[in-house]
Amino acid sequence: MKFLAARRRQPVVALAMLLFALVAVGGGYAAVGTVRPAEAAGAASSQTQVEMGKQLYLQGCSSCHSLQSQGSTRAPTLIGVGAAAVDFQVSTGRMPLAAPGVQAVPGPRQYNEEQTAALAAYIASLAPGPAIPNAEQVDFASADVAEGGVLFRVNCQQCHQAAGQGGALTQGKYAPSLMDSTPTQMYEAMITGPESMPIFSDATLPEENKKAIMAYVDYLQNASDPGGLSLGRLGPVTEGLFLWTAVFGALIAVAVWIGIKAR
Numbered sequence: 001m002k003f004l005a006a007r008r009r010q011p012v013v014a015l016a017m018l019l020f021a022l023v024a025v026g027g028g029y030a031a032v033g034t035v036r037p038a039e040a041a042g043a044a045s046s047q048t049q050v051e052m053g054k055q056l057y058l059q060g061c062s063s064c065h066s067l068q069s070q071g072s073t074r075a076p077t078l079i080g081v082g083a084a085a086v087d088f089q090v091s092t093g094r095m096p097l098a099a100p101g102v103q104a105v106p107g108p109r110q111y112n113e114e115q116t117a118a119l120a121a122y123i124a125s126l127a128p129g130p131a132i133p134n135a136e137q138v139d140f141a142s143a144d145v146a147e148g149g150v151l152f153r154v155n156c157q158q159c160h161q162a163a164g165q166g167g168a169l170t171q172g173k174y175a176p177s178l179m180d181s182t183p184t185q186m187y188e189a190m191i192t193g194p195e196s197m198p199i200f201s202d203a204t205l206p207e208e209n210k211k212a213i214m215a216y217v218d219y220l221q222n223a224s225d226p227g228g229l230s231l232g233r234l235g236p237v238t239e240g241l242f243l244w245t246a247v248f249g250a251l252i253a254v255a256v257w258i259g260i261k262a263r
C-alpha cells in the first residue's frame with residue numbers, strides 16, 4: 001500500500017486502484033444482492049406451478065368447466081372449490097370426466113402427482129377454498145378407533161354402510177366403497193362434500209373426530225375375515241342367505257345326483 005500510495009499519481013497505479021475499487025463495490029453488491037433472488041425462488045416456483053396448472057386446465061378441463069372456470073351447462077363452476085376438491089377429483093380418477101352420467105365414476109388417475117398439484121394450485125389461485133390437508137392433519141396414529149366407529153355409524157354409515165362397503169342412493173346414485181380410499185382422500189371428501197355427500201366442516205366434525213373416523217376406516221381396510229369370505233361384511237343376514245342358497249342348494253343337488261345314480 002505504501003508502495004502504491006507513493007506512486008498514486010502515476011496513471012497506471014490510479015487505474016489499478018480504480019479497478020480494485022470497482023471490483024470491491026461490485027462484488028460486495030452482488031454478495032448482498034443475491035439474498036433477494038434466493039428468497040423469491042419459492043414464490044417463483046409456485047408461480048410456474050400455477051402457470052403449468054393453467055396450461056393443463058386449458059387442455060383437459062376447460063371444454064366442460066369453461067375457459068374462465070365459471071362452469072357451463074356441462075359442468076359446475078370451479079371458482080372457490082379449492083385445491084382439496086381438485087386433488088380429490090383428479091387423484092381418484094373422477095376428473096377429467098370420462099362420460100356424462102348421474103355421478104362421476106372413480107377410475108385410473110390421468111394426471112401424475114406433479115400435474116395434479118399444478119391443477120390444484122391453479123384452481124386455488126382463482127379464489128380461496130379448502131386446501132389440501134397437510135401431513136399432520138391426516139396423521140391418525142394416535143386417534144381412537146372405537147370412537148371413530150361410533151362417529152362413522154352416526155355420520156357416514158347411512159350412505160357408505162357400517163363396514164364402509166358402499167351402498168345405493170336414490171336416482172341411480174351411490175355412495176362408493178371406502179376400501180381403497182387414502183387418508184388424504186377421506187379428509188378431502190369430508191371437507192369438500194363431492195356430489196350428494198354433505199360437507200363436514202370443523203364445526204360439525206372437529207379435526208380429532210375426522211382423525212378417529214380415518215383410523216376406523218383404516219381398521220376396516222386392514223381387518224381380516226376369520227370365517228373366510230367377507231360377504232360384504234353385511235352380517236348374519238347375508239351369512240344366513242348364503243347358507244340357504246349356496247349350501248342348501250349344493251346339498252339338494254347332491255341328493256338329486258345320488259337319486260339319479262341309484263336308478
Ligand code: HEC
Pocket residue numbers: 057060061062063064065074075076077078081085086089090095096097098099100102103104119192193194195
Ligand atoms: C366431460 C366434462 C368434464 C371434464 C373434461 C372435466 N370435468 Fe370436472 N366435472 C364435470 C361434471 C359434470 C362435474 C360434476 C359431477 C359430479 O359432481 O359428480 C364435475 C365436477 C368437478 C369438480 C368438483 C366440483 C365441486 O363442486 O366440488 C372438480 C374439482 C372438477 N370437476 C375438476 C376438474 C378438473 C381439474 C378437470 C380437468 C383435469 C375436469 N374437472 C374435467 C365435468 C367435467
Ligand code: HEC
Pocket residue numbers: 092094103104105106152155156157158159160169173174175176177178181185186187189190194195196197198200213
Ligand atoms: C348422504 C350420503 C353420504 C354421507 C352421509 C357420507 N357420504 Fe361419503 N360419499 C357419498 C357419495 C355420493 C360419494 C361419491 C361422490 C362422487 O362420486 O362424486 C361419497 C364419496 C366418499 C369418499 C370417496 C370414495 C372414493 O371412491 O374415492 C369418501 C372417502 C367418503 N365419501 C367418506 C365419507 C365419510 C368419512 C363420511 C362420514 C363422515 C361420509 N363419506 C358421509 C355420500 C355420502
